[in-house]
Each structure stands twice: as C-alpha cells, then as structure tokens.
Amino acid sequence: MTHFNVPTREEVSSNNQDIFDNLKKAVGFVPNLYATIAYSDTALGNYLQFQNAKTSLSNKEKEVVNLVVSQVNGCSYCQSAHTAISKLNGFTEEQILELRQGYFSSNEKFDALVKVAKAITLNKGKVDDATLDAFFNAGYSKGTLVDVILAVGDKVVMNYLHNLTKIDIDFPVVQELETIQA
Template identity: 50%
Template sequence: MAFQNAKSSLSGKAREVLNLVVSEVNSCEYCLAAHTVIARSAGFTDEQILEIRSGKASFDAKLDALARLTRNIAVNRGHADQSLVDAFFAAGWTKGNIVDAIVVIGDKTVTNYLHGTTRVPVDFPAAPKLDT
C-alpha cells in the first residue's frame, strides 16, 4: 500500500492503466477484479477497461503510449523496446513519469505474485475474461 499511496507524477487514471495491464500480463484474478472496479470509478468504461487490459488505449493517445510501453515492460521483464520508450516520450510523458510508471509496474507485479502464491479469495466481482 505504501507504493500505491506514494506521491506520484502519474494521475489516478494513468496508474489504473498500469495496474490493469500488468495484472493482465500476470493473470492475477484478484488484481484484475479490484482494478476493474477502481478503473470504473476513475471514469473508464467497461469497453475501455478491456482494451487497456490488452495493452492498448486507442481512445487516448497518451494513455495508449503508456499502455503499450507497460505491456512491453511487463512481458519482457523490464527490457523495454526502445521504440515504445521513444513513443512514450513523444506522447508527452516525462522522465519522471517513466520512473513512476516503473515503480507502479514493480509494485503491481509484487501484489500479482502475492495473490498467485497465496490464492487469497477474490472479494470483488470477477473481471470479465479478455477475448484473445
């Protein structure tokens, strides 16, 4: 919780993009359920949440760059494709934003692994399955 509540250069919506993408990559049922609820309260529609989970956000160019880079970082365990890093900065994000994004990615990975290992019961409505 310390990481989730820490001061950040990222908006709540941007943090939810990170949380949803990483939780999808890590197949964390608990975090997907919880962050689907939180993302709705942050103003995302159900359709947008599903798209974000797939690693895109075509409805917002800046969030799209964030989602694409986040998925790439999570899938490649921190070894980001330079073209996605460049696109992130071209979309208007800063060096401070990338540091804060990586902190959120790390924090979410830890909580995903905690659930994957402990199998704490999910006490949120289940997130819909993502069509692949």
C-alpha cells in the same frame, strides 16, 4: 498443497489490526489481498506506504498500469479489483477491456502508457526503442518513466501474492481474457 486463508483482524499483529481499522474506515472493508499481506507483521504497513507515495501519475494513469500489468501476470484478483477502481475513475467497460489487452484506441497518451507498461512487464524492464519513443512523444518524461516502473513493481507484488495464495476475490469477478503476449 499449502492453503492460505485470509487472516482475520484477531489473527494479525496489533500494528496490522490498526491498519485494518484504518482501511475499514477509508474503504469500508479490508480487501482480502491486503489482509493476506498481514501474515507479515511489517509488510502491510510497508506496502501501503509504498503504494500511497507521491507520484507524477494521475489516478487514471495508475489504473492504466494496474490493469495491463495484472493482465500480463494473469492475476484475476487484481484484474477484478482494478476493473472496479477504474470504473470509479471514469473508464468504461470497453476501455477497461482495451487496457487489459494492452492498447487504448481513444487516447494516444494512454495508449503509449499502456504499451510501455506492458513491455516493461513482459520483458522484465527491457523496452524497444519504438515503444519508448512513442511514450516520450506522447508527452511523458524520464521522471514519469521512473514512476511507471515503480507502479509496475507495486502491481507485480500484489499479482504474485495472489497468484501464489489464490485467496478469494472480494470484488466483482471479471471475465478471463487471453494472457497478453509481446
């Protein structure tokens, strides 16, 4: 079996070294999963540009998507990272567990969002009419739906990268939950 180490700054291209320096300034460290993307000379810059692009989703809404997609895809790294980020965005531990399980009991809009993101991920983009109607009835638009699809794609990339490389998790590791089913 191939083993993946987290590349150090000295082991990546000069372009990626600059990105590492910027991440260290902005975040305080280079998360292991970002460092792993730097095996490619171009992927880290491309990914960060995509991830940081403008969206209609608020930071909290992005975390709703990140948590449920990471749970569906069984990515322990992203579940752990986005639990920490979600707490910084004001979600409680109980709310985070609900989101990871595919629902949100205290906010109808977030509940519709988590359910549509879960359905998109589980069903490869095919969402039943009732779930989609609830999403639109909660006040979301077709434009927002496109942004949700892009957010799902962003998270799927990271989930797959970790699930394949199994690099060490450098965030507080969260408890395992049952993988979400339809």
